[in-house]
Amino acid sequence: MVGIISYGAYIPRFRIKTEEIARVWGADGAEIARGLGVREKSVPDFDEDTITISVEAARGALARRPLDPGEIGAIYVGSESHPYAVKPSAAAVGEAIGATPVMTAADCEFACKAGTAAIQTGMGLVKSGMVTYAVAIGADTAQGAPGDALEYTASAGGAAIIVGNDDPIAEINHTCSYTTDTPDFWRREGQEYPSHGGRFSGDPAYFKHVQGAARLMLEQMGTTPSDYDYAVFHQPNAKFPTKVAGMLGFSREQITPGLAVPRLGNTYSGAVPVGISATLDIAKPGDRIFVTSYGSGAGSDAFDITVTDVIDSDVFNRNAAPTVEQLLANPVYLDYALYAKHKGKILMQ
């Protein structure tokens, strides 16, 4: 059955605390951190972008399970911060991991769910027999305008999921999606920062679509939340996934392992792939994982995943790449001035 062959995540080592951002804008940092459930967020280094994060994540996945890169037939990179407007990030990743030239590649874009759209695309190619392995990556160096609410959470990171048929570490039992045209968040061509509909991004956007896809999955699989050991929801902050989990009937214990956002921020397209990685870091054979992403614009992709014995077998080495917990440990904290320098927010002569 089609499933996850390997996975790898990458998170830059720099962080800025929510209270430090709030200090600059004269806001109550403690209240904002409590409201969002986000204490700090990751910040990319000067020489890191979506392509470098994608390559490091993909190399982590290949370290855990050495495959012949020549058998990788497709690479899809989902992001809303591709370094080039025209020139695929996926081709650079393919070159860096030695998968070129006999492969197809493309970049995906669907706000924060481009990574799960890439997983679904890879599943289709694997299931149809067109490719042996597909690498699906969700990665971002997210942008939030200075002073905007997004600035407190827009962070950097990503994860790569290798999809295939042979001895997966986790079988993907089913996937389904729920999509409408909902203008809750957007960025027009040439604009540096996204715009959003404020509170409109809650009920008619995030909650409607996440619940839409999640309830569709439960209905189509004939399952209830108690059938799952873990659940991963898109995490623009900690408040939304915690609330939607409660609305659907999932417990706090089920979502906690995959909830990286309090120490990571919102990695946009990377958020759910990082959440899946964090869950796989601790999962045991037989564990069942419920996943629902969300991308503004708007849509959600749901996945029903069962971890197999292969995760503990000789063909897979979980310790060959850093876990999400290890990537979150020992950060280097920046003040707002250094953060602004890292993010290119300072106007240079």
Next chain:
Amino acid sequence: MSVPRYWRKQQNRYRLRGTHCETCGRYFFPPRNLCPTCRRDGTIVDYEFKGDGKVRTYSIIRTASEDYDLQTPFVLAVVELEEGTCLTAQVICTPEEVYIGMPVKKAFRRIIADGDAGVIVYGTKFVPA
């Protein structure tokens, strides 16, 4: 950097692709197509370095060209790869962290960008292992 010049070295920069002399066992980066020891008796083959090594020596760059000015102070090191050959590369750490003999591993990073509209050059730097 011109686009063709960058593209020609892409495999070497992205994946640390060098060469290896099967006759005497020496490794070369950047790649050599003739072994200076074995000459015509040498058999040169392509080789992808694992990317693990240690700092043999280093310098702290405090005054850099315009393209690298934002990153100062940064560490530029001669990294001795596990296979025995050396190359010059940036090590991503603070000047206080680096020391001779420090174990390092490869990392895929942005090297330089040709302004806001030109090509972005990616390649290999090193991070503490």
